[in-house]
Amino acid sequence: MDAIDKTKQDAEKLAAAKEAVKLVQNDDVVGLGTGSTATFAIKELAERIKKGLKIKAAASSVKTEELAISYGIPILPLETLGSINISIDGADEFTETLNLIKGGGGALFREKIIASLSKNAIIVTDSSKKVDKLGAFTVPVEVIPLALQYALNQIEKLEGKSVLRKRDGKTFISDNGNYIVDVDFGLINNPDKVASQLNQIEGVLAHGLFINLTAKVIMAKGDEILIFQ
Numbered sequence: 001m002d003a004i005d006k007t008k009q010d011a012e013k014l015a016a017a018k019e020a021v022k023l024v025q026n027d028d029v030v031g032l033g034t035g036s037t038a039t040f041a042i043k044e045l046a047e048r049i050k051k052g053l054k055i056k057a058a059a060s061s062v063k064t065e066e067l068a069i070s071y072g073i074p075i076l077p078l079e080t081l082g083s084i085n086i087s088i089d090g091a092d093e094f095t096e097t098l099n100l101i102k103g104g105g106g107a108l109f110r111e112k113i114i115a116s117l118s119k120n121a122i123i124v125t126d127s128s129k130k131v132d133k134l135g136a137f138t139v140p141v142e143v144i145p146l147a148l149q150y151a152l153n154q155i156e157k158l159e160g161k162s163v164l165r166k167r168d169g170k171t172f173i174s175d176n177g178n179y180i181v182d183v184d185f186g187l188i189n190n191p192d193k194v195a196s197q198l199n200q201i202e203g204v205l206a207h208g209l210f211i212n213l214t215a216k217v218i219m220a221k222g223d224e225i226l227i228f229q
Contacts, residue, residue: 010036012126012220013090017041019218019225020088020124026054029081031114032068033089034061034107037124041088046071058084060114061107062175078113087118091125092137092208094217096228098123099191103140103208106165106174112206115213123214127221134191138182139198140165140208142174147203152181154201158194160185178205 017040024030024045032042042064049055049072058078059065065075089111093101100123102108115121139160143151148164155162165172165180172180188194188209195209216229 009126009128012222013037013124014040015220015223015225016124016126016218017044017088019220020122021045021048023120023122024048024053024055024086024088028055028085029076029083030055030057031084031087031089031118031121032057032059032064032073033087033111033114034064035090035105037090037126038064038088039067041124042068042071042073045073049073058114058117060089060110061105064107078110081117084114084118086120086122087114088122088124089115091123091129091210091217093129093131093134094123094125094214094228095131095134098212098214098217098228099134100210100214101134101137101139101208102210103142103180104137106140106172106180108140108208109142109174109176109206112210112213115210118215121213121215123217125217125219127219130219133187133189134209135185135188138163138184139194141181141183141198142176142205142207143179143181144203144205145177145179148179148181151201151203155181155183155198158185158197176205
């Protein structure tokens with residue numbers, strides 16, 4: 001991606017994040033996603049807090065928690081929450097039917113918990129994330145280490161091509177102490193079916209197919225804001 005594309009993407013992410021943050025109300029518990037788009041939302045929330053907005057938040061990763069605290073956003077332990085008023089997160093891909101691939105940042109399990117708890121799960125994206133079919137982006141799968149080979153074997157039976165995620169030459173370890181396997185299924189005709197199949201594999205903690213977990217996608221395209229719901 002060249003510098004111009006990156007600048008355009010960031011401008012769209014910021015515009016979408018600003019639109020989403022407008023939906024946050026006083027005394028809300030806000031679920032905070034992980035990644036570059038969520039970072040824009042966190043910074044916008046911090047600006048509203050400076051102007052008097054009172055909220056508490058739950059973070060989907062250690063990195064997000066540290067960032068939110070640095071901006072003065074009070075954090076609640078996710079395990080103590082029975083519901084979340086609104087969550088704001090990004091996506092790696094989405095379709096108009098509000099199916100998503102998430103987890104490029106490795107926080108898919110906690111992001112999925114936050115989305116499941118949220119009364120109003122909002123996804124904010126730039127225009128490059130909208131697709132007709134999911135699958136150009138690989139599906140992240142979080143696997144408990146001792147089940148790695150078993151999970152890889154089962155994923156292969158689903159015709160998925162797995163790559164163990166590495167970072168800086170070392171195996172990537174999630175905040176939960178697990179591995180992430182990035183799986184190429186090709187373009188996915190039936191994401192509900194693939195999600196169900198992955199759910200049935202012992203040792204898989206979570207996968208990045210988010211089905212029926214999103215209330216609204218706010219996408220910026222140039223100067224335009226588009227809503228999918």
